[in-house]
Amino acid sequence: MRLQLTRNQQKVLDYLKQEIKENKISPSLRTAAAELAISHAAVAQTFKALEDKGYIRREGRYSRTLHILDDVGDLHIAQRQKQIPVIGRITAGLPMYARQEWEGSLLVDAKIYPGQNLFALKIQGNSMKNAGILDQDLAICEPRQYAHNKEIVVALIHHEEATVKRFFLHPDFIELRPENPDFRSQQYEFDEILIQGKVIGIVRGPKGLEI
């Protein structure tokens, strides 16, 4: 069990939790100082005490990032939730994030999926079966306009059709390779393909596991 907090430390910790919940980011020392009606150095000292007692963790020197810890030493839930849009249809010309294209949003664990502006895409078909990606899975993607060899990417073919495949760059063409012997690898000219993102995770719900 952790050391107990003094009344003042508890007050500051509560304030911090509140602020982080609202703004997703910890307030600056001076902002906190103003709201708590004390000096910024006093806040710094209390933060230090909280860190020593294992209630928060701060990163690096001069860094403004601060995490609130669980009693197990884990990140507090408030900082782990990440809401990402589930994109229904990927298009080039049209705004990909326009609300019309949304199929809702998905809540994921920020501890597992780092990165910003992630989006999710519902997989159609079984062309990536052997990579463990099945029909109806949700692919968690990180926006990217480029790709490295062997990465699994979200690509837009002919500015129209969106697909998830493994990416290979050859001297004079791009190969999008499925992971399923029933499908053929396809080759494209450079101007036929637009990379939209890299797949960094998979979420499969109960429906994907039905018999």
Place this chain on the structure above:
Amino acid sequence: MRLQLTRNQQKVLDYLKQEIKENKISPSLRTAAAELAISHAAVAQTFKALEDKGYIRREGRYSRTLHILDDVGDLHIAQRQKQIPVIGRITAGLPMYARQEWEGSLLVDAKIYPGQNLFALKIQGNSMKNAGILDQDLAICEPRQYAHNKEIVVALIHHEEATVKRFFLHPDFIELRPENPDFRSQQYEFDEILIQGKVIGIVRGPKGLEI
């Protein structure tokens, strides 16, 4: 919730919205620079900041198309977050929540994974590869002491070894079938097997997708 904008970034975003509304297309860097009375590179930097914070999205490299993004909209997240324990080792006695067996916790979307007392289990090995379950995946499980045919279950063999396999009940034995030709299906007496749960989902992080 997106990160807050600075006053300058807000000003540029407002200007952008205005321009796009009027001309249906975003202004060039130098046009914007002229109207905002700063250099074109400064505009580019602010655009980049806006993109990082998730307020706009720009397509491709050297493309002039830019989209204003909607907010993900934060309603009812509170009810959707579900924190479930990641079990390190499954034991028979069923004090599954005993502290020593913890490997942390996982935040999932309650909308996708309904049910109570769910737990997660880290998959070891590739015996279920053809069912789209890979090594190091996190299997989301619902506690259960029974199973139906063809369901993928968490079973305890000889009160010791925990395994994830497809379940088949035969007249005088239980079959636990892997989904990988490299592994053999196994048969057990009824008293050798204890069903501990049913797999209702899969969560795979970036590590599970590395090359």
Place this chain on the structure above:
DNA sequence: GACAAATGTCAATATGAATGTAAATGTTTT
């Protein structure tokens, strides 16, 4: 297709404001 103009990108650099750190010191609480 060729060429020039317009446009986006990148790197290096600079500056002021905001911010975190540290030290010295005093006050209150326990």
Place this chain on the structure above:
DNA sequence: AAAACATTTACATTCATATTGACATTTGTC
């Protein structure tokens, strides 16, 4: 007396902003 709490001041670092100039790419026009 010791710990917690607080202040003031000086300093170091980071961030947002901005500039300039060279360069790559796209677009429009002939």
